[in-house]
Amino acid sequence: MPDPLTTPAAELPVRRLGPEDLDRCLALSEDRAWAREERKWLFLLENAEVYAIDAPSGELAGTVTLTRYGTAAAGIGMMLVATRYGGRGLGRRLMTHVLDAAGDATVFLWATEAGRPLYEKLGFETLGVTEARVGRLRAGDDPVLSRPADLGADLGADLDALLALDGEVFGADRAGLLARVFAFAEEVRVAEDETGLTGYAVSWRSMDTLFIGPVVAGDEAVARALVTDLARNADGLVRIEVERARPGLLDWLGDRGVSPAFSTSFMVHGGRPLPGDRTRMFAPLMIAMG
Template identity: 65%
Template structure:
């Protein structure tokens, strides 16, 4: 039978009914079967897929997560191993580019995927280090003390509006829908206050047997260390945190706490656009698929 051309394969919206097929596709590409993560992405974003022409589930997926009309993240770009090299990844990405409209698109790319993204107009603007290990809070952990701002557990009714206001300054885009979900998704959300105003926040959530620390937003490294320490100090498993490699003091600090580099990805933006907001205060992303 003659193979069907990629351009002839329809791209369709994915829903929660497709979750088992998404997990199978992830496993096929040696990714963990992260049901909670996929569920969040499919409920909060727009999943797109191509059905396998041989009837074997999904041939490829991608998820577009919009932040208002300003920016959007691209993630979970996967093509089944048996359908690789046929242009399905390009087909999916071109579909997302058309769907995104005028939004500034960004993504995290592996070395395997980066050439395709470059061909379609994405440019590397940074490098993200994924760090994985058992966090050691040490004998003198960051937290309450002279000259330090202690973090506390956030409360949705009390803190959500202020947290969203801080986040929109950092991202330059409205992520309130995602942050509202964060309180139910995460094990804990913590904030740091100074003079009655929230100056930083962070969250920790579980997937695939790891505790992910992110997002973390902070006005300085000391606030970031306090948040990370309080989020990770009691972890009963390895943590993962994704840091911009240019934050050398934080990278060195967390390496000294027993969390070495696991992998790196290229942070890419489409069309040479400047990202909105003040990302100097973005310490760690929520996850690579969300930024």
């Protein structure tokens, strides 16, 4: 196996990983002081394309994930290069690999400050900043304004309306992925008015935290209601990713005890517009996927 310390990065083979590589992914996360998010990594290994460069030790020298949404859009995440292999072009090699694989799709990602210079060199443009918010959300005696989704596959159930709403807002095909998300989820809730479904949101667990996302809603009041209702079952910390361009929602989260943990830059390759109607997308599923 080529040694990344002595082989030019452009010549290093890039391998597609599978669930059997879970422990290697967790070890690489730990090397960069990222949390051991076992459940999230497994979900990515099973539902996204995870690519890596191997190290001679049997460990991974670097990883990156690509989530395709049909041919229209693709999300990149989990860009990690082990500390001892940093600064040798492995990050560039992995990014170039997934950009090639993504073809004509509009490619987006959420960048840490460590990753942003590399992505800028490769043609990504920053469109905004996203805050990861973490805390125990105080629901108090708020009324319950959403209900659990009925995700039965029979025609006419919530599933059809929910997928139609998501298709309008996300603008690229993720019906297959959402089916897997619903199976992985803690709870899926919908909000509705006399016209039908006005929003939906999902909660899922990773480590001791209840993640809330995606949150799709007709307006901010609906988004708040969905978040509040999902957080009632948190039994601990909740986490949600919200753009800085939504100060109302961020202030409300702050008032409820959900504070800034870190921020990332939302970047799109070539600065291309994203499909769909993002004004109704209040939170992504996870920043590794979109």
